Amino acid sequence: MAKIKGAGNVPNRPIYARMSFLYQAAAYLSNHAGPQSTADSSPRGNTADNGEDSPGRVSDLAIRDALSRRYMTDMRSTSKKAQISMSPALKHTICKYCDTLLVEGQNSTAAIENLSRGGRKPWADMLVVTCHTCGGFKRFPVHVTRQKGRPSRAVVSADNSEPPTGDAAVDEQNLSSAMSTGLDST
Numbered sequence: 001m002a003k004i005k006g007a008g009n010v011p012n013r014p015i016y017a018r019m020s021f022l023y024q025a026a027a028y029l030s031n032h033a034g035p036q037s038t039a040d041s042s043p044r045g046n047t048a049d050n051g052e053d054s055p056g057r058v059s060d061l062a063i064r065d066a067l068s069r070r071y072m073t074d075m076r077s078t079s080k081k082a083q084i085s086m087s088p089a090l091k092h093t094i095c096k097y098c099d100t101l102l103v104e105g106q107n108s109t110a111a112i113e114n115l116s117r118g119g120r121k122p123w124a125d126m127l128v129v130t131c132h133t134c135g136g137f138k139r140f141p142v143h144v145t146r147q148k149g150r151p152s153r154a155v156v157s158a159d160n161s162e163p164p165t166g167d168a169a170v171d172e173q174n175l176s177s178a179m180s181t182g183l184d185s186t
Contacts, residue, residue: 015082019075023090026071029064030101065100065107065133072099092129097136107132112142 010016072094079086093102102108109130116124125142147153 012082012084015078015084019078019084019086022071022075022078026068026075026101029068029071030103030107068101069099069133072101092138092140095131095134095136096138098131098134100131100133102129102131104129 076086076094076099094100095102095108100107104110109132111128111130112125113128114121114125123144127140127142128137129140130137
């Protein structure tokens with residue numbers, strides 16, 4: 001007897017769990033308002049003794065950002081190795097050049113730009129997200145319906161092979177009658 005599959009059976013569940021953990025850890029580390037030492041818990045003394053601003057030491061913030069980028073790199077390499085595609089919404093939050101988690105206001109800025117002639121085409125609006133870590137940018141179309149895939153377009157174009165209506169039908173009839181009279185006269 002065969003085993004009946006459950007409704008919630010997801011293939012590669014451990015890989016999805018690992019990718020989710022890496023994303024959550026990177027998001028936690030990139031959040032600069034994470035747990036930091038308070039004034040009561042830190043030892044008294046000048047900042048040179050604490051090692052916060054002394055030369056030759058890397059700040060805690062830089063270490064967190066580097067670790068966050070490392071987790072994002074690991075998540076991307078895990079998805080590539082397991083041949084699991086990440087969702088587009090997830091890809092929008094990651095810089096494709098330096099693997100930084102893009103948080104607007106902290107390490108990225110977003111702006112709408114329209115590079116058409118004088119911004120006359122409203123369908124040419126693009127959301128441009130700029131990464132402050134590497135200077136790279138990502139461009140996403142705004143308010144544009146995506147073009148259907150090629151097989152879907154072929155079906156739609158075959159369905160639209162109806163005879164033309166309205167002014168186009170009259171013009172087509174006039175053209176065909178003019179062509180037939182021109183051919184008959186020769």
